[in-house]
Amino acid sequence: MSPSPSFDSLQPRQFADALHALRERAPLVQCLTNIVVANFTANALLAAGCAPAMVDNAREAEGFAAISAGVLVNLGTPYEETAQAMRAAVRGAEGAGVPWVLDPVAAGAVPWRTSIALELLGAHHPAVVRGNGSEILALAGGQGGKGVESTAAADQAVDAAVMLARTHACVVAVSGAVDQITDGQRLVRIANGHPLLTRVTGAGCALGALMAAFAGVTGDALLAAAAATALLTVAADGAAQSSHGPGSFAVALLDELHALTPEALAARLKLA
Amino acid sequence: MSPSPSFDSLQPRQFADALHALRERAPLVQCLTNIVVANFTANALLAAGCAPAMVDNAREAEGFAAISAGVLVNLGTPYEETAQAMRAAVRGAEGAGVPWVLDPVAAGAVPWRTSIALELLGAHHPAVVRGNGSEILALAGGQGGKGVESTAAADQAVDAAVMLARTHACVVAVSGAVDQITDGQRLVRIANGHPLLTRVTGAGCALGALMAAFAGVTGDALLAAAAATALLTVAADGAAQSSHGPGSFAVALLDELHALTPEALAARLKLA
Amino acid sequence: MSPSPSFDSLQPRQFADALHALRERAPLVQCLTNIVVANFTANALLAAGCAPAMVDNAREAEGFAAISAGVLVNLGTPYEETAQAMRAAVRGAEGAGVPWVLDPVAAGAVPWRTSIALELLGAHHPAVVRGNGSEILALAGGQGGKGVESTAAADQAVDAAVMLARTHACVVAVSGAVDQITDGQRLVRIANGHPLLTRVTGAGCALGALMAAFAGVTGDALLAAAAATALLTVAADGAAQSSHGPGSFAVALLDELHALTPEALAARLKLA
Numbered sequence: 001m002s003p004s005p006s007f008d009s010l011q012p013r014q015f016a017d018a019l020h021a022l023r024e025r026a027p028l029v030q031c032l033t034n035i036v037v038a039n040f041t042a043n044a045l046l047a048a049g050c051a052p053a054m055v056d057n058a059r060e061a062e063g064f065a066a067i068s069a070g071v072l073v074n075l076g077t078p079y080e081e082t083a084q085a086m087r088a089a090v091r092g093a094e095g096a097g098v099p100w101v102l103d104p105v106a107a108g109a110v111p112w113r114t115s116i117a118l119e120l121l122g123a124h125h126p127a128v129v130r131g132n133g134s135e136i137l138a139l140a141g142g143q144g145g146k147g148v149e150s151t152a153a154a155d156q157a158v159d160a161a162v163m164l165a166r167t168h169a170c171v172v173a174v175s176g177a178v179d180q181i182t183d184g185q186r187l188v189r190i191a192n193g194h195p196l197l198t199r200v201t202g203a204g205c206a207l208g209a210l211m212a213a214f215a216g217v218t219g220d221a222l223l224a225a226a227a228a229t230a231l232l233t234v235a236a237d238g239a240a241q242s243s244h245g246p247g248s249f250a251v252a253l254l255d256e257l258h259a260l261t262p263e264a265l266a267a268r269l270k271l272a
Numbered sequence: 273m274s275p276s277p278s279f280d281s282l283q284p285r286q287f288a289d290a291l292h293a294l295r296e297r298a299p300l301v302q303c304l305t306n307i308v309v310a311n312f313t314a315n316a317l318l319a320a321g322c323a324p325a326m327v328d329n330a331r332e333a334e335g336f337a338a339i340s341a342g343v344l345v346n347l348g349t350p351y352e353e354t355a356q357a358m359r360a361a362v363r364g365a366e367g368a369g370v371p372w373v374l375d376p377v378a379a380g381a382v383p384w385r386t387s388i389a390l391e392l393l394g395a396h397h398p399a400v401v402r403g404n405g406s407e408i409l410a411l412a413g414g415q416g417g418k419g420v421e422s423t424a425a426a427d428q429a430v431d432a433a434v435m436l437a438r439t440h441a442c443v444v445a446v447s448g449a450v451d452q453i454t455d456g457q458r459l460v461r462i463a464n465g466h467p468l469l470t471r472v473t474g475a476g477c478a479l480g481a482l483m484a485a486f487a488g489v490t491g492d493a494l495l496a497a498a499a500a501t502a503l504l505t506v507a508a509d510g511a512a513q514s515s516h517g518p519g520s521f522a523v524a525l526l527d528e529l530h531a532l533t534p535e536a537l538a539a540r541l542k543l544a
Numbered sequence: 545m546s547p548s549p550s551f552d553s554l555q556p557r558q559f560a561d562a563l564h565a566l567r568e569r570a571p572l573v574q575c576l577t578n579i580v581v582a583n584f585t586a587n588a589l590l591a592a593g594c595a596p597a598m599v600d601n602a603r604e605a606e607g608f609a610a611i612s613a614g615v616l617v618n619l620g621t622p623y624e625e626t627a628q629a630m631r632a633a634v635r636g637a638e639g640a641g642v643p644w645v646l647d648p649v650a651a652g653a654v655p656w657r658t659s660i661a662l663e664l665l666g667a668h669h670p671a672v673v674r675g676n677g678s679e680i681l682a683l684a685g686g687q688g689g690k691g692v693e694s695t696a697a698a699d700q701a702v703d704a705a706v707m708l709a710r711t712h713a714c715v716v717a718v719s720g721a722v723d724q725i726t727d728g729q730r731l732v733r734i735a736n737g738h739p740l741l742t743r744v745t746g747a748g749c750a751l752g753a754l755m756a757a758f759a760g761v762t763g764d765a766l767l768a769a770a771a772a773t774a775l776l777t778v779a780a781d782g783a784a785q786s787s788h789g790p791g792s793f794a795v796a797l798l799d800e801l802h803a804l805t806p807e808a809l810a811a812r813l814k815l816a
Contacts, residue, residue, distance in 0.1 A: 034598070035582045036582040036586050036598050038307045038308040038349075039311055039312060039473060039474070040583060042308050042473035043473050043518065043519070043522070046470075046472065046473055046518060047518045047519065052473065053381075054306065054307070054308050054349055055349075055382060057349065057350055057351050057352075057384065059383075059384040060382045060383065060384050060385065063382070063383070064381075064382055076598065077582075077598055077599075077600060078601055079601050079625050079626075080625060081351050082351075109597075110599060110607070110608055111603075112603040200590065201583060201586035201587050201590055202583070202586075243799075244799045245591065245798060245799030245801075246587065246591045246798050246799065247796060247797065247798025247799040247802075248795055248796070248798075248799055250519070251520055251522075251523055251795055252520070253519065254517060254518050254520075255516045255517030255519040255520055257517075258471065258517040259516075259517055310579045310580040310621075311581065311583055311584060311745060311746070314580050315744065315745050315790065315794070318744065318745055318790060319743060319791065324745065325653075326578065326580050326621055327621075327650070328621060329622055329623050329624075329656065331656040332657065335654070335655065336653075336654055353623050353624060354623075522791070523791040523794075523795055524791060524792070526789060526790050526792075526794075527789030527791045528789070529789075530789040530790050530791075531789055
């Protein structure tokens with residue numbers, strides 16, 4: 001079922017154009033995310049040139065989603081009130097034609113959030129679902145891993161990703177040593193990035209937020225997910241060179257997200 | 273209506289004395305703030321020499337406010353329970369004569385928090401209201417901007433700030449390229465700071481917390497708001513020189529908040 | 545009542561072995577902690593080689609505790625829902641024989657969380673209770689300090705710690721210039737660390753999380769608490785040498801937690 005990698009499905013120039021559009025339009029990105037990564041997510045969006053807004057209460061989420069360029073729903077630390085806010089935000093986004101991204105953190109490993117992810121996925125249409133291999137396998141009906149770290153290699157999850165993408169008519173992005181992004185027909189593989197990304201909490205969560213940002217400035221959700229992945233992982237390549245461990249890496253990553261030009265992004269991109 | 277800038281309303285020596293008092297007394301500052309910036313706010317207070325305490329539940333907020341030196345109420349991510357805690361904290365603060373600061377994040381852009389801000393402002397007396405131009409305009413009856421970033425220049429908001437200050441007998445501080453702080457009669461303009469402050473989430477929120485801290489060690493709310501603004505923006509001047517982007521800037525900002533002496537603060541202050 | 549320091553109760557080699565086990569087994573640590581330090585805590589665990597998971601809602605906490613290697617319950621910002629989740633996590637941990645750590649942030653200074661700490665301590669059996677001198681004194685029946693900073697010297701709290709350890713058959717760790725850890729019979733004193741640890745929010749909270757991690761890989765709770773203290777404070781010694789203030793210190797601390805080898809830990813450890 002898995003498509004062959006489409007090496008030419010997206011061209012480096014498209015990544016550069018997407019980043020250029022991001023910087024020009026500074027999209028307003030509503031994030032309903034978790035208490036662990038809210039700060040890093042907002043800083044990653046700001047560094048990349050976006051306008052983050054963490055509006056995650058049930059009274060404001062729906063209305064704010066409708067005026068946002070993109071919306072992130074991340075299930076890292078759901079509570080009763082924020083779960084309601086997530087449902088409201090998805091309603092608001094879909095009603096206004098605003099793309100939203102689902103990040104089903106620890107789906108498969110913990111039951112309640114898994115049910116929320118499946119509920120949102122069953123009744124609504126995210127532009128992108130982003131997770132590690134375990135999470136994507138869990139949403140596709142397989143078994144999840146322990147907690148938030150993927151125990152299934154991203155490669156093994158690609159079949160599940162393609163199935164999920166076709167079933168829900170969305171893009172599915174699987175993080176791993178090689179990131180894989182599919183809309184069910186096309187498959188983009190990106191080989192940038194560094195192991196230190198797994199030693200900083202919220203790198204994946206920030207990636208989901210960047211996908212929502214790019215989805216707000218391009219009509220192609222596959223390009224949005226791929227451009228966000230490229231931006232974060234090419235920035236990580238640079239950050240790894242100037243850092244001494246996970247602390248300084250996270251700081252350098254924000255600096256790189258801010259400094260990276262569209263041209264440098266296209267030049268350093270490693271499509272696999 | 274707008275007063276002429278009073279270049280001599282506050283003297284650099286007063287800023288130095290206020291910082292000296294802050295370091296001597298290490299005020300206990302209760303922060304009811306948002307999940308995005310709670311960490312950076314606490315670190316900014318610690319770096320500056322204060323004792324932060326994020327007591328933001330409805331059962332403890334009132335009693336703790338009464339034993340604090342200053343209280344911050346920041347509306348970045350309100351929830352049902354924390355909104356109740358904010359009301360309780362304001363009651364506790366006012367009952368004990370403890371100054372409190374209102375930071376109406378995204379007021380005007382989102383309805384519920386705007387109503388909370390107006391409710392607190394209508395029934396109680398903050399020592400300081402701190403916001404960007406859009407937020408201050410919204411509280412004064414104008415239109416807010418998109419999300420948390422000011423779309424109205426600080427200069428345009430100064431009339432609204434003066435009106436708000438006179439109506440509520442409080443100090444109003446408007447962040448911008450030039451920060452403007454008024455008690456309705458006097459106007460202090462501070463020209464320190466750096467554009468990277470707008471690329472780090474929580475710089476403004478930390479400023480509100482520092483205002484609560486200074487209000488706890490000086491009886492003059494105008495001086496408190498101005499000294500906090502001076503401390504943060506002079507520190508930002510230094511941080512910008514030793515950093516490479518928003519990540520390293522945020523780190524250097526904390527280092528500078530810790531290192532800045534009262535004498536250096538007075539010497540580098542740019543009253544405009 | 546206070547035992548004499550047992551200089552030879554734990555040997556440096558045991559600290560090295562514990563860190564080696566931590567790196568080998570990468571324990572899954574469930575953290576129910578506060579909004580201020582959740583990010584730093586997760587990053588400290590990741591840097592040290594653990595797998596953090598912040599599962600702190602009432603629906604998932606019990607089940608997740610049962611599959612974790614260790615559980616942290618930190619009372620920094622309790623809410624109605626997270627307090628329920630804490631009770632559930634403790635049930636889940638005890639039912640599955642998983643060690644859990646209690647960090648009674650600001651116990652004695654604020655009533656509700658004090659009552660939660662006493663409730664958990666009265667009905668259940670933490671492997672470790674970790675706090676500053678004021679908090680430990682408060683749990684033992686004395687008076688707490690102002691907010692989260694200890695006003696009672698760690699030395700003065702050691703009698704209270706021994707009593708608490710004997711009463712509840714647990715290990716009690718008191719943070720201070722010299723950290724003191726007792727199981728009611730043995731007393732370990734560790735003299736590493738740096739004053740900048742008190743200028744970074746969440747250093748103590750991260751220490752509690754590291755204790756839960758070590759408790760998950762060693763059957764000796766005294767060794768777990770002592771090894772976590774050694775890891776954090778020896779890392780702090782290194783971080784202080786390469787930093788310029790609290791901002792860069794916190795970054796370097798994460799780098800050091802990642803880089804520190806078992807051999808270096810044993811070599812730099814200062815048992816007092």
